[in-house]
Each structure stands twice: as C-alpha cells, then as structure tokens.
Amino acid sequence: MDPYPKPLRDLIDALKRLPGIGEKTATRLALFILADKGNLPEELSAVLKTVREQIRLCPVCYNLTDRVRCAVCSNPYRDRSQICVVEEPSDVLALESANAYRGLYHVLHGLISPLGGVGPDDIRLAELMERIRQPGVSEVIVATNPSVEGEGTFHYIAKMIQDAGLNVVVSRIASGVPMGGELKYMDQVTLASALRYRRGVREM
C-alpha cells in the first residue's frame, strides 16, 4: 500500500518529471513545500500557471521574451552588425551573464543532428539566413557547443553563407582549456584544440 495520501503522491509524481529529480528528491521537495510556513505552494502554483501564458519567442531572434521583442533586440545600444548564433535560450542567458558581448543573438532551437533525425529545416536556419541578408550585418559568430552536432551546425552555417555569396565574416567561439581548469583533467580533444588554436604573444 502506498503510504502517501493521494494529493501528496500527485505532487511527488509531478516533481519527478523534472530533470535530475527522482523519487527521493521529489519526496523531500514535496514535504518541504507542504511544511512551508509561508506562501510557497501558492506562489509556485501561480508562477507556473503564468509562465507559459506570458513567455513567447522574440520574432526577430527567437529568444524568450514577455514583450513584443526580446530585451536584447529592443535595446537601442546593441551592435546590430553582429549576430551570435546559439542553440538554446539558456545559451543567451549564459553569454549575457558573461557581460562580454554587445551584439544581437539568433536562437536556433536545436542543432543539426543526422543521428537524432534533426535536419537543417527543423531548426531556425532559414530565419537566420533571412536576417543575414538584411543590410548592416557584418559578422556571424557561431557559439554552438563544441560537440559533434555543434561543430556540424557551425560548418553548415559557414557553407550556407559562403554559398549565398554574402559579404559576412563567419567566426567560431574559441575552444580550449577553460579558465581555472587543469590540464591533467582535460580530455584529449580539448587539449588538441587548445594546442591547435594557440595564440602568439602578439595576439594577447
């Protein structure tokens, strides 16, 4: 017999659908929520209800927004000549928190993956090409993850722009040993990349 009252069991089952949360963590979270002295369950319930109603995709860059255009696209101080291409909205958030980029973004919502059955038409590549064809774009920085799919998508984008004969620089984010990382813990591909793309002292 399940020792949990049904409403508690329902909450545990719903929490278990979240990534990385199993039976034990879900139970711990559910009991914490239930025992909260404040308004935690009501507040969580309310924000969960509104999040999908209010969040949509920016029609320009396909980043998440609750306005007509996203915060980056509608910011007049952003450099409109650069477009940084990423896989997911969370990549935009990560790059923005680094505070090192002042251009615009383009969120593909996926990567080309022949094994995963994702082709070029399944992600926002046509929309990217349409943006690049507009006057004023001078550089496309491909910031997909350094994975097989990320590299493949980068090469596809580079070839697509080259074939279209557009006068746009295509660049790729640097790949190497992360700051604070230790060489002895790095994989071979990362070390090979760090060596291959080494910088001369003059480039520092």
Added chain:
Amino acid sequence: MDPYPKPLRDLIDALKRLPGIGEKTATRLALFILADKGNLPEELSAVLKTVREQIRLCPVCYNLTDRVRCAVCSNPYRDRSQICVVEEPSDVLALESANAYRGLYHVLHGLISPLGGVGPDDIRLAELMERIRQPGVSEVIVATNPSVEGEGTFHYIAKMIQDAGLNVVVSRIASGVPMGGELKYMDQVTLASALRYRRGVREM
C-alpha cells in the same frame, strides 16, 4: 540588466526557495518546464494548489492524510498495542516503505532542542502521553534520529512514561553500522554504539 523575462525570473526565484536548489538548477528546471511539450507546468501548478488544501494532520497520530484519519490509523489490521514515535511525517513514509512494522505511529513534528529553542511543549508530547494513557498500549518504540536531539527526546519520553507510573515498555530503535555499510567509513560514535549494543549469537 537581468537577461530573463520577468515571468521566467519569477519562476526561477520561486524554485530557488526549494531546499538544495540554487540559481543554476532553478534556471535549468524553469527552462525545462517552459519547453515541456506536454502539460507539465499546468499539472504542477494544479497539484501545488490542491496539496495544501487537501492534506491535513491525522487527529490521532499527526501523520499527513487527506481523509478524516490517516491510512495507518484507519487500517483495522494494524496492531494497536504498539506506538512508534517519530520526528516527521517523512519518517513514517520511510518506515512504511521498509514494510517491517505493523503497529501505529505518533509524529512529534519536531524534537526537543534546548539550543534551537524547542521545548517539550512545542512538539506533540502531551498528545502522545494522552494516547499512552488509553488502555491497550503496551509498547512505545522511539524511532527518532540517532542525533543529540533525537537521543534527548528519547530520554525525555522514557522518563515521562516512567514518572507517570504507566505499565508500558519503552524501547529505542537499534543504532549501528547500516546494512551494506563499511566499517572503515563509519564515524566513531556509530562504531562505539555498534560495539556496545552487540548481540549474542542466541539473540540472532
């Protein structure tokens, strides 16, 4: 500038109030919930809304229930002569999943903690004494955690029952090396307890 649209930021902030969930995990969970193809946000919102409306404390043992009495207290096959005293509802769930106990429970909702400012009157001890005074109770098994507060509460309960002159056996759950555990990783207090409460071959 916060790169998150407000409804998403609200969801992240609400998730961060859960134990063991920081900014990064909350962001990951929020983006997963938002990207869900099914009804995850709506379902989570609904169960969160109902859980506190429907879950209450059993008036007999103070375990969680959505009925008049909890599933254990209302089960006619449980042994009414034994009362197992625990700190929290999650302890009942843990013991029930072990499927090794057929008696009733009593949930204290806390432990006596002089340093934490929790006295005997702040937990359900008066209610426990009232139950023990009823005819038919022959054993009280104190299953609080083997911590300073858990041991202190056990001794308080034992003395309370002794002082009342009740003909009730008070016992304490065994403390020692857990099944599958390794001696070399055990702390000194656990090893001392495992040695002190060793069983003779005849008790096996």
